[in-house]
Amino acid sequence: MSWVVNSPSESLAFVLADNGFDVWIANARGTRFSSKHSSLDPTRPEYWNWSWDELAAYDLPATVDFVHGQTGQKLHYVGHSMGTLVALASFSQNKVVDKLRSAALLSPVAYLSHMTTLLGMLAAKAFVGEMTTLAGIAEFNPKGRDVAEFLKALCSDPAVDCYDLITSITGKNCCLNASTVGFFLKNEPQPTATKNMVHLAQTVRDGVLSKYDYGTPHFNMAHYGQPRPPVYNLTAIPNDFPIFLSYGGQDALADPHDVGTLLDDLKLHNLDKLTIQFVKDFAHADFIMGITAKDIVYNAMLAFFKRQ
Template identity: 50%
Template sequence: MQVMSSLVVLGLCFLFLVVKPDRAYGSSRGSLGRNNGAAAPAVDGICAISVTPYGYKCQEHEVQTDDGYILSMQRIPEGRAGGSMGGQKKQPVLIQHGIFADGFTWLMNSPEQNLPMILADNGFDVWIANTRGTQFSRKHVFLDPARPEYWDWSWDELVTYDLPSVFGFVFNHTGQKIHYIGHSLGTLIGLTSFSEGHQAEQLKSATFLCPIAYVSHLKTKLVRLAAKAFVGDHEPQSTATKNLVHLAQSVRDGVIQKYDYGEEGNRKHYGEAKPPVYNISNIPRDLPIFISHGGLDPLSDVEDVGLLLELLKQHDETKLSVQFLKDYAHLDFIMGVNAKDLVYNQIVQFFSKYQQ
């Protein structure tokens, strides 16, 4: 690694504040064989590790992005009791993890306490996404993850390639519009992608847990100092570098925009001196949205969530629900033992309002 600077401090802060370390820094054990989108055997995958031992059906899938990354997805098509939703087709739900996490993060609690299995038991067709570079999504059609070229991406590429690819995959398999759930970075890529209109014909509703569209009011001084000190003038390396650089730019600049390559680089990439801004207010005003955030969350700061809500002030108020839990922190939304009662049941009720 070339950069042993404030970016390292920033990365360590995110590691401490967000979730367990991303296994992108470990071995590539458990990568699945290619099968051109068909269900693959659940060997050494998330299904075999965390789902089927509890009596749930689970499928391993792979999705290829337009820029050649091969992503793993897990599908829990039904709950342990099976059945359907009153004779209706099961509604698909796509769950997107945050930074320093993968799909396994959602399954760390017991079946009675984790979101994917709760949704499956409530009659939903659950799909779990894993972004590029995570343990089970570390393949490419020709790039080697041991080489820097593989890691030359930030969350811009997750917006442009990963999320549209997994949406298209789920939509093609189910033929139905999709409920989206994002946590942390998963909210950022959802908000920006939906504002760009990428999933306009495939999206049924959106749930944002701990939204981090704005991160300019971070309460953690160490993170803020590291972000302000970092200038981002080195060659891209891994997700811990370029992706964190992009997040650091958001902290420093206080805007939601594409990756800043500097004036010369921006002209090359975007044809202008400054990177384009994502206009969150372009999200369709009639899209059902559920936002849940906590008062003890140093990353999804209350003031920053307020800025996001200000952008959504023209949204159809009957389609926007906001939940505030004053004693909840960032990890509580995916690992809290009372998250089922406080958050997940609310999500199920929210989805039930928008069934076919």
């Protein structure tokens, strides 16, 4: 949904198609577009036993393999927000880069230590605080009763304006169309695993990009053979892999300070393979719903793709 909520002349999926690209749009597991499973049922907790670790290790590689198998061509990958986190984690383990021509990362999320969204910070504290609020709830469905109660509790903080949910989560976007936002909120956010939310909260808390922390050295040893979760080494992303990275000065989720930490990981990247764009007025949602995104970001992305 994220890539087609604006008019055809403004939505990235249509812009790419109009410029001669075949466009394949993937859905994260657990969303209403991707809720089936070969053996597990979404009503069972086992179905939701995953975080973005699994998206990076299995889902993104399977998606890329499928499209590559259908087309016989290498892909240009575009990700926004968690789509960049999953991609970077996957790239760092050399999972999919051999089947990609390049990657465009919009509002890249790798580190979250400087996140300034108050709603996000309150949620992160709740999620790493033993998860008593949502104990036993495997599915984090923002439109479900249990999660609604959880969000209502967060919104009771007088500093959080939940009447302007987009701004409370993403920062002050400059260029959104009100009707588009309304349409977006009817369809988003989609369900995910509570474990995924906990993992994101751990990233906020710990300041490093690592695999899911099972909470004790004993449990981590059982899963990883070491007391602490393994860290994703983003410096392992091949230096000659073409990356287009665009981030915003008003982004409360992908804060410029955290993007700076990511760019530090990429400091040895070949200069002719890394294109960095900073958009001073953009916040997190402007990159997918902003009415000026085509002129400012997508046209630059298209030029980058054509150079590859």
